[in-house]
Amino acid sequence: MELRPILSAMRRNKVGAILIAVQMAITLAILCNSLFIVQQRLASSHRPSGMKEADVFVITNQWVGNPTDLAARQQTDMDALRSLPGVLGAYTTNSFPLSNGGQTEGCSLRPEQATPTARCAAYIADEQGLSTMGVKLVAGRNFTPAEVTQKAEGDQKLPVAVIITKELADTLYKGQPAVGKTLYITYHGSGIPIVGVVERLQVPWVGAGGWGSTFFGNSVIAPFRYAAQYSHYVVRAKPGLIGATMEAAREKLFDINRGRVVVKMQTMAEARTEAYRDDRGLALVLCVVCVVLLAVTAFGIVGLTSYWVAQRRRQIGIRRALGATQAAIVRYFQTENFIIAAAGVTLGVTLAIGLNLWMVNTFEMERLHLGYPIVGAIFVLILGQAAAFWPALRAASISPALATRAA
């Protein structure tokens, strides 16, 4: 394949070739980075919370008025929910994973530490907490009913025991068994004995780079019967019965006491969708942008290549008359396109890495895996070739008789 005629033809059409190359370069840069971000956001939205989310729903309850018997009301509600035929377990809490609201504490190794060893989220649960959430215990034991004490909303008392997550245990005790050690909460004097370690339980917050992202797996569970004006009832339903159980639960609660507002009742699946809505939205927007960008570049290539074909009609006709096959003509234009695309793609890989580095600095993003520019480059090359194919076919069908005609 003689490259020289192609290169000299391109030199006469420098600007057009440069335009296509630059377009492909920018497209590749945007494509790589966008797809990287999409992959990150989607992966983040699939992070397991540590709970067995299927069949779990949460009722957010707020009492109307100013009742003084919150503890009794909470107990009645819990007894009622637990007695429902479709319910396997229930407990009351201050927050839950994917709720994007909760309490943060500083977890330390020693009582006098001013800066905590690790930040952690604090969840309240009773002895049914672990089984309702479906979290897996990997060391130690669950709370005993004796360890679960009463807690009202403003109470600052410490629990008599805690269960922590494995990630927090590793951060604090670096491989040593955590069960039996004492956990200190910053600015609270006495320590709390750790009685159990669960495999995984995420903090309530899910925002990418937002609050909680630096301590995503650090949670402590404190044994309390939580009686407050505003609290969440986490309920596990029997498999397959969640819809009916939710309705039955709402009815039962209002039967007991109409002086309440069910602020929200949602399954964990709905909570997950809502929590990651922005991430999924961004991913979709970026995907749409990528598709449209590729389409625009492809159509641009089609347009410009068709123009070049039209410009060189006579030249093509002469070559055909001199014995070039149709395949050779197609090959000519494909090669020309390949050279331009190769230049564009090389520039594009550099741009992609450069753009990523700039975003790492400005937006605190992660660095691009090299796989993205490489696969992206191959894809854009193939796209370019495919876009040039139709004009190349049109060129091949130019009749050799054109060579014999004047102008």
Added chain:
Amino acid sequence: MFYYHFGLAVRSLKRNVLLTSLMVAAIGVGIGASMTTLTLFRAMSADPIPDKSSRLFTPQIDVWGKVKSQTAPDEPDKLPTQLTYTDAVGLMDAHPAFRQTAMYAIDLGLAPSNPRLQSFQVHARAVYRDFFAMFDVPFQYGVAWPAGDDSAHSQVVVITRALNDRLFAGTNSVGQTLRLKNQSYRVVGVLDRWQPLPRFYDLEDKHQFGKTEDVFLPLTRALESHLDSAGGINCSGNSNLQSGWDGLLRSECVWLQFWVELDNSADALRYRQFLANYAAEQQRSGRFRWLPLTQLRDVRQWLAYSHVVTNEARLLVVVSFSFLLVCLLNAMGLMLAKIMGRARDIGVRRALGASRRTIVAQCLIEAAVVGIVGAFLGLALTLVGLWGLRSLLSERVAGLAHLDMTDITAAVVLALAAAVIAGLYPTWRASRVQPAWQLKAQ
């Protein structure tokens, strides 16, 4: 002469419909994408209260001893973003500012007077009466409660238009009562439509881009009724938090927002001095073992400091403007193809006496026509894009996705500019066409 060029332009565009539509599509799509993200970005970074943003300030005090050196108001620091109860009361009592208010968010159960209606939750804000004057809040009926009600801890409320429509069918409900958390409150005013975006006065509240509160009540009343804060209570530092309501009030947890109105820079300077003196006094009285640094920020500085514009919005703006650049290059290539494809045409016209300037004008007008049609397509696509964003993103940002006149004008101007810039090089090439070359047999 203009109509002649215009007619020629339209005719030449019509001759090759495919190429023309590709050009229009390139410009339109590029404009559509850029304007969508730009609208969102502008809404997020807009000044929510442009008439007063330089006269409203929020003070910050380092109650946890974490900040070692004073920074400028536009620099980030680690000061707590809210005030403690002690400081809020202290600043309110000293009253050095023209207008001031402490405030916090509350979630309450509201029981309508009609017993058959279900109770529902409302989002409320506990404020002082100055709040309404400070933030230029418009009233539909009634007025804010008088200053006496603040000191008397009266059970009065101001409700929003939406809530008034829901409870009292939109009538003048001044004087009516409603029950919040088992206490009766008398309505003294109904607000007209008011939605500052973002809700700069309380960024800890998770509804910062969502709807505003439904109910406003006196802070003194809320404190007396021990109404808990629904916003963020931050006890990060050595807050010494004890149990119970009194424990919260006595602690160094920060949970109240504070805003002052200062009419000119001299007042602002005096207030800064007052804050520094207040902090020094607190140290002298033994409350702190260090000299707490203080800071005063106006609305714009506060929004920048609080990182209100998300990284995602910025990222989308970068992506869409690169997209516009690609579309521009595309349009340039297509326009080049189109114009140079008519090189003979141009050569003949030049030979017949057309000057270079005429050719240039011709080409630029063609580009402008493409730009205008592209602008319409771009606007239509922007509407589609904003609708898409609204349904995709959470309520927090969905409320921002609206097109106004400035955006529309910007879109048209941007499209025209893009098309003309894209057409500059092809026009230059067209002006260089040699009539003699083109007239020779090819």
